Every structure is written in C-alpha cells, then in structure tokens.
Amino acid sequence: MTTAALGAPRIDSSPIPGSRMGHGFSGTGSVGELVTFAGAVAASVLLLVLSADLALAQSVGGAGLEPIDNAAKQLERFLRGPFAKTVMAIAIALTGYVCATGRAPWFWFGLCIIACALIFGAPKIVEFFSQGAN
16 A cells, blocks of 8 residues: 555555556566466467367257247247236236327337237248248
C-alpha cells in the first residue's frame, strides 16, 4: 500500500507484485514475457483441442439428437395444449379490454391475434412450406 500526494491511501490492486496490468504479461514487450505468454496460450489451445474428441464422440445420426427432438415436441405440445389455449383466451380478452378503454393502441390487439394465429397455425404453416421442398 502506498500513499498518494494528498495523503489518501492508494491500494495496489495488482495480484502479482510488479505487474502493471494485473496479470503476468505486463505489455512491455520483453521477449521472456512474450514467450511465457505465448506458451500459456499454446498450452490452453492444445488442451482444448485434445479434449474436443470427447464432445465429438457422440453419434451424428438421428439417435444423437433424440433428446433435443423430444424436448422440442414437448414444448410444442405445451404451447398448443389446454393451458396455452386458456392463457391466450385471457390475453385476447385483456388486450381487447385495454384497447377498448383507450389505454393501448389497437395495434397491440392485432398483434395478439396474429401471435395466437401463428402459434396455433404453426404446424400448418410449416407443412405448407415443406410441401414445396419435396
């Protein structure tokens, strides 16, 4: 700890004594520090590359994506199930009331209707566009 010109204590926040930037590479450009820094970066990259084969060892076919597919189907069922229908009916009613009393523009009500149509009509929309791809 050093003292500033006005006598207020100044705390050196550097974790390494003598380091101006708070880490081992001070940025002065000395060859020894640069080699040490480059070696640390190279070791980190090598460790990442060698550990990547564990992540890439999964099957690439449909069996590897089965958990993601199941989660997506469950989310789709939730978004179009009875709970979602109840929430959307309440949303349409509340948005209509707020717009009718002048507290919100009618544009919001239109957006609410369009959102409901997109959520409940999504399978038909996807089917329409995927028929052209076959």
